[in-house]
Amino acid sequence: MKIEQKLQLGEVLRLKLEAGKQTRTSKWKRILQNYELYLFLLPTIVYFIVFHYIPMQGVIIAFKDFVPTLGINGSPWVGLEHFERFFNSFQFAKLMENTITLSLLQLLFGFPLPIILALMLNQLAQERYKRFIQTVIYAPHFISVVVLAGMIFVFFSNKGLANSIIVLLGGDPINFMAKAEWFQPLYIGSGLWQETGWAAIIYLAALAGVSPEVHEAAIMDGANKWHRILHVDIPAILPIAVILLVLSVGNIMNIGFEKAFLLQTPLNAPSAEIIPTYVYKTGLQQAQYSFAAAVGLFNAVINLVLLWLVNRTAKRISGNGLW
Template identity: 75%
Template sequence: MKFAIKASNNPLKSSEIRLETLNKKSRIKQILENYELYLFLLPAIIYFIVFQYIPMYGVLIAFKDYVPSLGILGSPWVGLQHFVRFFESYQFWTLIKNSLGLSIFQLIIGFPMPIIIALLLNQMIHQKYKRFVQTVIYAPHFISIVVLAGMIFVFFSDKGLINSVITLFGGSAISFMSEPSWFKPLYIGSGVWQETGWACIVYLAALAGVSPEIHEAATVDGANKWQRILHVDIPAIMPTAIILLILSVGNLMNIGFEKAFLLQTPLNQPAAEIIPTYVYKVGLQQSEYSFASAVGLFNAVINLVLIWIVNRTAKKVSGSGLW
């Protein structure tokens, strides 16, 4: 009753309440009129709830001394003890350095490559040759990580193809799989080779949306190919590139576990041990579930902070962002 009296005494607030009520009714009406579209979304929503949100309940074990026989709720609460243990561990800075080093170099080298390839392919006139090149650079994406790791060992082992070529020309063999300094180039180089062609599909789709009339007008005005790429093509793909950059930075600490684990050897482990492989070894091999969950949660929080900072910066600079 008091709320109704206050609202009636304030015409502006009363109109805002009525407008909000009308908006809610219009949203409900729109949902009812387009219920078929929402039914299409229902399986995806159920999937994310069941497999993404409900398992978040298990994050509680990062703050507990988890004992499987007692369950999550029955295990004793230890607070931030596991986080402090990880921060004070002698491996902490090594893991951070290796994880960030691989991620940052992979982002610096791997992110621009699909853009460059897409711009070059877009300028090709001969369509058959263009399709051939696309097929060749797309193909590595379909190679599994296990097969890729096997190929790397075959090519870069002590008696592999690369060392055979080096010794053939009078050089001395290089221990690619044993020296820690070679782990990062092999990891990043193989990733660029495998994913560049597939990643450029998104940019080619964005370039396909550029009207040919714009290129014709630029040609009439005397613009050469480089100028058309610089002033027509690059601005056209910039919003897409910004969104993909935000997503890439958001996954900065989520390096591919499978390839790093498969390429590890006892000799290159100082450079190959990263947070995902450390979580696997501590959590599953040593059965320290709570400690591994704390390390994984720390990793996820870092990613969340990074994606928020980059999204906010991108919106201020270019006006494009994820939200």
């Protein structure tokens, strides 16, 4: 009996090995048959390998006292010294507060607005007006961050457009760029103006894929516009919304460095200093390469943990996720 069981087990293993070989062979056959598609992917793959994966070996300087003349391998090992220095610094709590608050506010206002805008545009019956509105709201996306920061300084300076309107209405001028409490509203508001229209494109594309027959059937059943939005349009964009939410939360600590740095002034620094600007100043301006690498690595680890947690939660709740 034991001999028969062993023979059966051997036969099962042999069949599994043959099936695995056939699967690998069929995969290579499909790749060879569609090699043109993989050639299109090649530049992107090379880009990520050269500029994202190979430089990752440099993260080791976060655990060393990096000296340029000695190189990465020759620099002395210090372990977690730079991380402890950052955690014990007087700036740690304020940097975390500013970064998390700004990121959460941007997520709170910046994530639902494109969805609402896409749902509203999808209800427009006149294609001419719809295209005109789309062109107007897409245009700010193509303004560079430097130009946008310059516009903010011009509009919100002591004699800018905003203060001119305030004075015209009988109020006192406000020095927006010199007050720390105004940095976050200006940062979030300018981001919404610039990116909401562009972010709505992906939702409009998903809504365009909804069959008109579904809406016609809903109308026949007595559904009004609100019912169709709630039961047809929103379920159509829900999988995409979940994936984008996971990506947004996973990138929550990597809030835009350029605009935050350009909008900083000595007077609004208490609320404008965030981790990315701090890494730039300590790493490049003060040449503390190892310390800046440690802070950046800490930031990246938080993003990775948040990405994993949110993706797992979203997959359990809605069944949709990145993996």
